[in-house]
Amino acid sequence: MAVQPTNLPKTLTLESYIDQKQFDELPEKGRHIIGQFDDDSIVVYQAYSPPIANYAVEHQHFGGSNFSFDRMSWVKTSFVWMQYRCGWNTKPKQERTLAVRIKREAFDYIVSIAVGSRFIEEYHGTKENYEKIKKQSEVRRQWDPDYAPNLEFKRLERRAIQLGLRGSILRRYATEWIVSIEDITPYVEEMRQRLQDTKDPMSLWVPVERVYKEEKEVVYN
Template sequence: MFSAPRNLPKTLTLEPYIDQQAHGLPDKGRHIIGQFDDDSIVVYQAYSPSIATYAVEHQRFGSSSFSFDRMSWIKTSFAWMQYRCGWNTKPRQERTLAIRIKRDAFDSIVADAVGSRFIEEVHGTKENYEKIKKASEVRRQWDPDYKPNLEFTRMERRAIQLGLRGNTLRRYATEWIVSIEDITPYVEEMRTRLQQAHNPVAIWVPVERVYKEENKW
């Protein structure tokens, strides 16, 4: 059994990846899977050092490098976040932040979200869909989830990604945050383990369970 990370996050609960597999998370379908408790849920974002440093120091976003005029995307899947940022190797994504936000705020974000694609049974006409999308401050996207390895093994299961803009982004960035932790040292340690072992059983991952199954997106 591989030992626990030396660089343990303070705000996350971890478990060996092999234990997460044993919990039988769904292999298919659209599910919100993440780490949560009765009051909060963790979302992930990867940023440049300047944005991440400000966010951790102030426990909110708002540095001169952070723009409130563009859409900002949050993810609940740790593995998907590492796929997106290449385990913190991509430019301007060198730091992973674990952002714990209020659960009722997250629920309101999901409720307000408009899907990234037109569905006739839901939206009626494409014209109506465009109006709804233009009025909404939250975009919902379902992307293939990934196993936490360096080969980025795609799964049939879909992970949620939520794009925020306007007042919703501002409230998320300044009001709804419970804590922000820079977990980059832990991410880098797990990346090194994967490079050495070439197997995800070598790593520990955030405890993640099904938060919400697909209803009618």
């Protein structure tokens, strides 16, 4: 079994990637919300610059002079997708990964009002109507390919959810619905270094993630 990390996150439960591959039954295909959750909360991930991350951890909510409430902010429930996006915290202005635990009822509400990121004629009618719906909505939903962890990530057939928040929903997420915020960058950097040293993703420890909700039917709105 892979050696347990030295920089263990305080708010996440980890397991070896070997165990996750061998004993878990995560779906290989389809649209699924997969993440770490309990009865009351679910973890979403965001990557930010040090000033934004420092403020968020210190105050346990987002804000300060470097954080903008006027632009869309994206959250992800898949840890590996987050690392794919930020390059294991190597990309500019994404040097810090935050594990943000939010209330489940808040997350469920966010998902329930999300508008899909693509136009579907049989539901929306016209592109003009779809653009109107998008403009009015404060939550955007995208289903993107999920990934297996590595320095060169392997794209999976399974789709992972991204949720873009703006307006009053972003403000409520950032200031009201958060249970805790932890900067897990030391753990992320340790896992990145393992990949550089071993070239083997089986040396990793990753957050325990399970299916939170399956998208059984296409959601058109």
